[in-house]
Amino acid sequence: MTNHCCGPGYASPAEAMTAPREKLLYTIAIYTGTGIQKPDYLCTIDVDPESSTYSQVISRLQMPGIGDELHHSGWNACSSCHGDASMERKYLIVPGVRSSNLHIVDCGTDPRNPTLFKVISGADIKTRTNLSAPHTVHCLGSDIIVSMLGDAQGNAPGGYLQLSKEFEIVGRWENSMGGIKFGYDFWYQPRHNVMVSSEWAAPNTFMPGFDLEEVGHLKYGREIHFWDFEKKEPKQTFYLGEDGLIPLEVRFHHNPDSSHGFVGAALSANIIHWWKDAAGAWQWEKIIDVDNEPHPEWPIPIPGVISVILLSMDDRYLYLCNWLHGDIRQYDISDPHNAKLTGQVWMGGLLGRAPEVNGVKVTGGPQMIQLSLDGKRLYVTTSLFSTWDNQFYPEIRTNGGCMLMVNCDTENGGMEIDPRFVVDFGKEPNGPSRCHETRYPGGDCTSDIWV
Amino acid sequence: MTSFTITLANQGGAAFDVDHRKPLLQSLREQGVDLPYGCQYGGCISCAAKIISGKVNQQAQRALNNRQINNGYIILCVARPLSDCTLEVGVESHDKLYRNPFLDPLAAHELKADIATPLDEEK
Numbered sequence: 001m002t003n004h005c006c007g008p009g010y011a012s013p014a015e016a017m018t019a020p021r022e023k024l025l026y027t028i029a030i031y032t033g034t035g036i037q038k039p040d041y042l043c044t045i046d047v048d049p050e051s052s053t054y055s056q057v058i059s060r061l062q063m064p065g066i067g068d069e070l071h072h073s074g075w076n077a078c079s080s081c082h083g084d085a086s087m088e089r090k091y092l093i094v095p096g097v098r099s100s101n102l103h104i105v106d107c108g109t110d111p112r113n114p115t116l117f118k119v120i121s122g123a124d125i126k127t128r129t130n131l132s133a134p135h136t137v138h139c140l141g142s143d144i145i146v147s148m149l150g151d152a153q154g155n156a157p158g159g160y161l162q163l164s165k166e167f168e169i170v171g172r173w174e175n176s177m178g179g180i181k182f183g184y185d186f187w188y189q190p191r192h193n194v195m196v197s198s199e200w201a202a203p204n205t206f207m208p209g210f211d212l213e214e215v216g217h218l219k220y221g222r223e224i225h226f227w228d229f230e231k232k233e234p235k236q237t238f239y240l241g242e243d244g245l246i247p248l249e250v251r252f253h254h255n256p257d258s259s260h261g262f263v264g265a266a267l268s269a270n271i272i273h274w275w276k277d278a279a280g281a282w283q284w285e286k287i288i289d290v291d292n293e294p295h296p297e298w299p300i301p302i303p304g305v306i307s308v309i310l311l312s313m314d315d316r317y318l319y320l321c322n323w324l325h326g327d328i329r330q331y332d333i334s335d336p337h338n339a340k341l342t343g344q345v346w347m348g349g350l351l352g353r354a355p356e357v358n359g360v361k362v363t364g365g366p367q368m369i370q371l372s373l374d375g376k377r378l379y380v381t382t383s384l385f386s387t388w389d390n391q392f393y394p395e396i397r398t399n400g401g402c403m404l405m406v407n408c409d410t411e412n413g414g415m416e417i418d419p420r421f422v423v424d425f426g427k428e429p430n431g432p433s434r435c436h437e438t439r440y441p442g443g444d445c446t447s448d449i450w451v
Numbered sequence: 452m453t454s455f456t457i458t459l460a461n462q463g464g465a466a467f468d469v470d471h472r473k474p475l476l477q478s479l480r481e482q483g484v485d486l487p488y489g490c491q492y493g494g495c496i497s498c499a500a501k502i503i504s505g506k507v508n509q510q511a512q513r514a515l516n517n518r519q520i521n522n523g524y525i526i527l528c529v530a531r532p533l534s535d536c537t538l539e540v541g542v543e544s545h546d547k548l549y550r551n552p553f554l555d556p557l558a559a560h561e562l563k564a565d566i567a568t569p570l571d572e573e574k
Contacts, residue, residue: 033497035542037485067489067497098489098497132490154494154513204513207489208496211516212552217566300553387496390549397542 008089009079009448013254013313016079016373016448022440023048024111025370025379026092027403028070029060029425029433033386034397036431039063040070042094042105043435044112045403045423047379055421057428059113063103068096069386072437074137074144076104076165079448081141087165091117092439095134095146097385098207100125102134102146104167111441118167126152128169131161133203136185141451145173149183149203156202158183178234182221185263188229189252190451192259192276195227197234198247209387215267220246224263224272226282236282243270243286249308253315253336256450260336262287262309264320269304271320273336287339288318293325293351302350307367307384310445312375312410317342321366323384324392325349328366328406330415342413345406348382350392358422363399364389370438371408371445378406378415383434400425400432455532459484460503461539469532475500475507476527479540486527486540493529500527501544505536518561522547 010016025045031038044059063070073094081087090108095101100122107114126132131148138145142165148158157180160173182199189195199221200206205214214220222244226236240247245267252261259276271288292301304322311318311333318331318339326349331339346354348362355361364382371378383389383401390397405421408414426432439447453471457479458464469478476488476498489497496514501523512526524547527540538544559568 032489033487033542035487037487067487069489069497098495100490132492150494152492154490154492203490204494207494208514208516209549210552211557211562213557213562214566217562219566298554302553387549390545391551394549 007081007084007087008077009082009443011082012450013315016443017313017375019373019442021374022372022442024441025438026073026107026114026441027381027435027438028073028094029428029435030070030383030386031430031433032067032069032098033390034432034434037066038430039066040068040096042070042092042114044114055423057423061105061114061116063096064116064119065099067099068101069098070094070436071097071385072136073439074139075439075443075447076139076144078139078443080139080451084142087142089441089443091167093137093144093146095137096122097133097135100132100134107441120163120167120169125161125169129159129161129172131158131172133158133207134161135183138186138188138449143170147183147186147197149200154202154204154207156182174232176233178225179237180225180234181223184221184248185250187250187252187261188449189256189259189261190229190449191256193229195229196250196252196261196263196274197225197227198250198263199223200246200248207387209391215245220267222247224250238274238284240265240272240284243268244272247272248306249310251309251311251446254311254313254450255315258315262311262318264306264309266306267303269306269322271306271309271318271339275336285337287337288320288331290322290325295350308369310369310371312371313373313445314375317375317408317410317413319369319371319378321369321380322349323365323367325351326353326365328369328378328380328415330408330413332413343408343415345415345417347380347404347417357404357417358419360402360422360424361399362402363396364393364401368437370440372440373442373444375410376408378408379438380404380406381435381438383436386434389434396434398432400428401434402426403435456535457532458537459540460537461541461543471532473531474528475530475532479527484540487542488528491528493526496526496548498527499524499545499548500541501539503537503539506533507531507536508533516557516561516563517567518557519548524548
């Protein structure tokens with residue numbers, strides 16, 4: 001039960017798991033890159049199975065302009081503010097990767113119909129901080145930081161934008177980027193005074209699309225960075241090499257005392273695990289290696305391209321998506337050194353295993369995922385990034401993306417696509433759009449950090 | 452000011468006079484042309500258009516590789532005209548902009564300018 005005397009979120013991951021079931025989702029949908037000259041928007045989706053509008057988009061909040069490429073999002077407050085009764089999980093910060101605009105959306109006043117509260121313009125951010133291309137948003141117990149993947153001209157490594165809780169630009173958060181070459185995702189674990197950041201590429205490299213040859217020219221990341229969180233500077237870098245090409249989503253255990261964490265290396269299709277050893281030194285190892293798969297018409301096997309990972313709130317299961325293969329996998333990581341495959345489902349992908357699910361042609365592959373706090377429902381969307389979609393799944397222009405739900409067996413392991421749930425973004429009122437990251441009003445398995 | 456005429460071949464041949472000092476995206480949008488765009492610093496490719504005739508200065512673009520440039524693509528948010536031009540604009544002009552990188556690799560001279568091998572040095 002939530003303790004109503006306190007601030008937002010939950011006292012612990014265990015308490016979060018007992019929260020009421022999610023009834024609404026907030027999912028971004030884009031028209032950027034589709035040829036439809038409409039703004040990207042935030043969808044509110046009804047996920048209450050008792051509701052007559054279950055599995056439907058019930059409201060749409062358009063951004064003020066076109067071309068943002070909404071992508072990820074984050075709350076103004078999470079369990080890191082649980083002890084502060086003056087804080088409220090009310091505003092979703094929704095960045096535009098291309099425009100660098102930050103949209104502050106009020107989801108608290110009327111959760112079924114979010115409204116735009118404020119826009120911090122990309123032009124302001126560039127002028128005041130020399131940063132662009134916002135990605136991951138985490139609150140820090142009061143202020144908010146956003147990983148920014150480029151400088152004001154789209155060159156790497158960018159840095160971190162700090163916002164006050166009133167959504168004013170404070171400036172650059174970090175004191176130094178050290179020798180970091182690229183930015184992308186980050187997660188902090190304050191009881192170990194650590195933040196880990198990963199590497200995609202410079203905005204000028206990844207935004208126009210994926211030139212595979214640029215990986216060999218070191219235009220894409222292959223390192224992860226361990227920061228002194230209080231000093232706000234990188235302290236140690238792990239060169240992952242061929243095992244860690246394009247390390248993307250960073251997840252620490254939810255348990256704030258744990259030093260274990262994981263990153264998905266997209267192009268290598270590996271999961272890298274790190275932890276602090278008995279002597280207090282950080283170590284890393286590869287624990288999952290997804291084999292490339294042959295394709296009947298391709299000259300070379302297809303890598304999985306692990307575009308996302310997440311951990312269940314009890315830190316027992318790790319989920320990953322192979323966006324090009326088309327499968328979602330569930331691994332039991334009770335022993336984080338020995339991941340055991342316990343479930344797998346297919347939707348879309350290039351291997352043709354599940355071209356249609358629940359009556360909808362799946363264009364794209366499983367991509368962003370969000371897990372319910374109790375670990376039983378995994379919501380999945382299919383679009384990665386407009387230009388990359390256009391390269392690998394060009395039919396997504398006319399078909400749009402879709403959202404599906406996977407039921408997860410938390411006792412014995414296992415996954416099944418729910419036959420009742422599908423949201424077809426190919427049928428949106430302004431034409432086919434593409435869906436990406438999802439958030440729940442009450443927090444989810446990638447939003448909250450315990451201090 | 453020097454002005455040039457920009458003709459949009461895939462918008463019924465509509466023609467616009469533009470200031471040679473301003474990026475084409477800005478000039479065309481100011482005259483009511485509805486165009487896609489994103490970063491507005493030449494890095495994201497959203498505003499790419501195909502040049503059918505004419506010349507532009509797009510030194511500031513960082514989005515295009517040499518194959519895309521050879522296929523006639525320009526980045527409207529930073530490209531300034533050096534002559535009258537005829538363009539195809541919008542996603543309709545993007546037929547050769549995107550390729551599957553696993554099926555259709557770039558030759559060394561087709562990479563982006565900062566890493567491309569000059570054609571005469573390529574094996």
